[in-house]
Amino acid sequence: MRRDLAKSYVFSGMLLILLGVWIVFHSFTWKYYTSLGPGPGFFPFWIGLLIAGLGALLCGIHLIALKRDRKAGLEIGSRGSFTVSGLRNVGVVIGTLVLCSLVMKWLGFVLTIGLFSFFHLYIVGKRGWIGSVVLSLLLSVGLFSLFRIKLKIPLPIGVFGF
């Protein structure tokens, strides 16, 4: 049992219960059983029920462990291996990825990926700006050429025409 992650597991267990209940609730929208056998609601019902059940088990096991540790006066792991700086770094990466997916339709592949790689090389990675510019250009233009010309995959072209 990962005691250092006990609180995280209680939280995850609750999320799983919510997910399971949501799936079960939606499964009632479809027929559970038809004249030919199980209907479209059959599998989701049982999957949802199992997810909720195992979520409750996960939650329960770690709540009991936390209670026992508290009684014994043991130090309880709070965030486990999550740290503020780590979460910040993760947040930056997720943020840039989301931004990429939102703007690519308008800016186009070359510009979006060029800016994305420059940001990660120069700002996050603290590489020199000339190297970052060169590598960003090579990546964006090179990959665009490879995928669009060689593999014939129509990558997004933005309002600027590339």
Next chain:
Amino acid sequence: MDFLVPLFTGFTDVLTLERLLYCALGVSWGMMVGILPGLGPSAGTALLIPLTFGLDQTSAIVMLGGIFYAAMYGGTITSVLINVPGEAASVVTCIDGHEMARQGRAGVALGISAIGSFIGGSFAVLLLCIVGPPLAVFALRFGPPEFFALMAMGLCLITGLMGKSILRSAVSALLGFAIGLVGVDPVSGVARFTLGQNEFLSGIDFVAIAMGVFGIGEILSTCENPGQVSRPAKISNLFPKREEWFPSLKAIARGSIIGAFFGIIPGIITVVPTFASYVFEKKLSKDPSRFGKGAIEGVAGPESANNAHSQAAMIPLFTLGIPGTPAIAVMMGALMLHGLTPGPQLFQQQPRFIWAVIASFYIGNLILLIFNLPLARLWAQCVRVPREVMAPLVMIFCILGAFSINNNLFDVKVLIGAGILGYLMKKLDFPIAPMVIALILGPQLERALLQSLELSGGTYDIFYQRSLSVIMLSVAMFFLVASAIGEIRGKRRSLVKDVD
């Protein structure tokens, strides 16, 4: 020896300049990805799937095969040179491989790894030739109840054997099932969990999920604590001393058998046979104290087991349609993307294709050996790629790959969501493999169950009336119950801890 004629035909299909080039490209790219620490063969194969778009089926799978086993080998290079395992199975190689590098014998460690991988991989491919066709014929007797039982058994084995906690493994598998529910019901055609999005009608694409959880998830994990990459050890001579050849070859032979044996069983990840081989070599050795101090058998055996396992895992994939490991699940997703459904019908309906792919495995193993022996120093330079350059490169490839599936930015959003899920699962120690495999098998499992119940008129007796189904379901239950009891008694944890 019935396989010789079709295998020869397979060789004639593969031995064209174009297909040899694709195989070589696949091996090169697989090596590069495998060398980058943390990515592993699952992520590496998933990332490079888009590069096969636009190729014919055989060329695409030849390239993917090259990517797959080269990515398995690439992890060895970082293990030996900088003591960082490229993927889980390469952990064992760090023990004696890096020690050999510290003694100025990095080249020998890499050389014997390459030779062992070639022999192990070739042995596994030979096993595929011998065992594959009769197993595929046997599996043709399977009806929906047997397929349901087989997939349930595969999933229970994977859930029971992977991860440190069966509860978390089970949750992971159920999450995979839940994701697989999105889309159109396989029998009635009713749209489920589409949330009003037309893009969800065809389901959530497996490749986007695989790239997300393995690729983006890994990048998110490593970006938390950016570290320094050590300077790689220098490489000089590539071959062992004369007196080391015989013990090395014996270790390679034993490792190949161990790896191939475990590869046939779904759910046994590569870490298990590599550790088993290491422990076996140590126990057999006249002087076990050499192990941990640069014993060549400690590298030769596990590396052969590693490659033999990864290629023997193709046997349940091609003959039964069961992916036994996450990397094989990614291969299965790629095969399906190219319009092929792995399973017993494949040997009957597309024998020429299957034998061409098997022949390509032999050739790929040979190309891998050729690339690794003279080009070892070149690959060593790839280890120096800084993490801050590698991370955006991997992310861009993931974005490209996700977009290329349906030429739709929606799949990029799925990729990011899967990446966040993969990151959280890693942080919370939920094994990813059961989720990925359940995602692939879930819809097929549901279809088989519904077809079985339609055949039986709605009763579950059909599963008890057919002997194969009963055997497989009993094995599935046994594994789940044994794993649960083992976990309660703490034995499972200590076994996995040893493996870790």
